[in-house]
Amino acid sequence: MNTTTISVRGSGKYAPRRNPPPLFVAEVSSNHHRDLERCFRFIDAAAAVGCGAVKFQLFRIEELFAPEVLAKSPMHRARKDWELPVEFLPRLAARCRERKIQFSCTPFYLDAVEELLPHVDFYKIASYELLWTDLLNACARTGKPLVLSTGMATLEEIQGAVETVRAAGCADLTLLHCVSGYPAPVEQCNLAAIRTLAQRFSCSVGWSDHSVSPAVIYRVVHRWDAGMVEFHLDLEGEGDEFKTGHCWLPEQIEHVIKMTEAGFAADGSGDKTPAAAELPDREWRADPSDGLRPLKHIRESWHG
Numbered sequence: 001m002n003t004t005t006i007s008v009r010g011s012g013k014y015a016p017r018r019n020p021p022p023l024f025v026a027e028v029s030s031n032h033h034r035d036l037e038r039c040f041r042f043i044d045a046a047a048a049v050g051c052g053a054v055k056f057q058l059f060r061i062e063e064l065f066a067p068e069v070l071a072k073s074p075m076h077r078a079r080k081d082w083e084l085p086v087e088f089l090p091r092l093a094a095r096c097r098e099r100k101i102q103f104s105c106t107p108f109y110l111d112a113v114e115e116l117l118p119h120v121d122f123y124k125i126a127s128y129e130l131l132w133t134d135l136l137n138a139c140a141r142t143g144k145p146l147v148l149s150t151g152m153a154t155l156e157e158i159q160g161a162v163e164t165v166r167a168a169g170c171a172d173l174t175l176l177h178c179v180s181g182y183p184a185p186v187e188q189c190n191l192a193a194i195r196t197l198a199q200r201f202s203c204s205v206g207w208s209d210h211s212v213s214p215a216v217i218y219r220v221v222h223r224w225d226a227g228m229v230e231f232h233l234d235l236e237g238e239g240d241e242f243k244t245g246h247c248w249l250p251e252q253i254e255h256v257i258k259m260t261e262a263g264f265a266a267d268g269s270g271d272k273t274p275a276a277a278e279l280p281d282r283e284w285r286a287d288p289s290d291g292l293r294p295l296k297h298i299r300e301s302w303h304g
Helices: 036-049 067-072 074-082 086-099 110-116 131-142 156-165 195-199 215-223 248-263 276-282
Strands: 024-026 051-059 101-106 121-124 148-150 172-179 205-211 228-233
Touching: 024 036, 036 051, 036 086, 036 172, 036 228, 051 086, 051 110, 067 074, 086 101, 086 110, 101 110, 101 131, 101 148, 101 228, 121 131, 131 156, 148 156, 148 228, 156 172, 156 195, 172 195, 172 228, 195 205, 205 215, 215 228, 215 248, 228 248
Parallel strands: 024 051, 024 228, 051 101, 101 121, 121 148, 148 172, 172 205, 205 228
Antiparallel strands: none
16 A cells, blocks of 8 residues: 655644645646647646646546536537546656656546556545545545545535545545636635635645636635645646636746745744844944934944
8 A cells, every 4th residue: 555645734733834835736637638748848847837746637538427418518529639648647657756746647537546556646536526435435545645626515525525535544635625617716716715624624725726816826825824736737828728717827827836935935933033134234223322323332433
């Protein structure tokens, strides 16, 4: 049984605390065009902009949509062209190792769990599959870290999923608050639900983004202490899902990641002592005897 630990911060207890920046996860989704070299470019781009992981999706439309839907919907049948070839998996995992980022994938059929097992650092279960206990059990029994998106779900439904995976042996669980709108309106993001998940389920928490809003990302990290931020990535606006409006481009998310990390760099130790940048001005404070600047002991020796 694999017991790899996912690199997500958070103790499950919600309280303000100093932590390293969150794990940013680039979701390739169906923007890869079934092109291995393009897949490699996604991995390279994710690493270059500061992500700690990249995620793909493994589905077969015949095991994703009911036959009644496929029979009636050319649009859903056309998603056959979005399937990730299984033979790509070992090479994608190897590329991630070369770029020193984690490799993850979402299984959308039961056999996919075993197909992914030798390759992924963690499994991700999508919001649409949250109620599928067979899939939850299959992923949890591998012993690998598990990330669950909770879009559209009630607390009771999330409770059922959490109980299922924990009973099946999952010891490393991250819950992602998610709004399954494509794109998700900022005013509907309800980011305070991140705290609710942390308090209710005592596990790591994060945000699966469909807002494409820098303000939302900064808020989930610096106000709601998200330990993981997943976002949909496209390379240049030519991916199959980019037109929906929920995908970031590399230059957009790179700036957000850098600014997020810069915020953590400002935290400091918490000790209230003069900073190095302040030291030259300490002597120029008002002297307590007469209220004038600088302090008396340097007035005579000072040269302008």
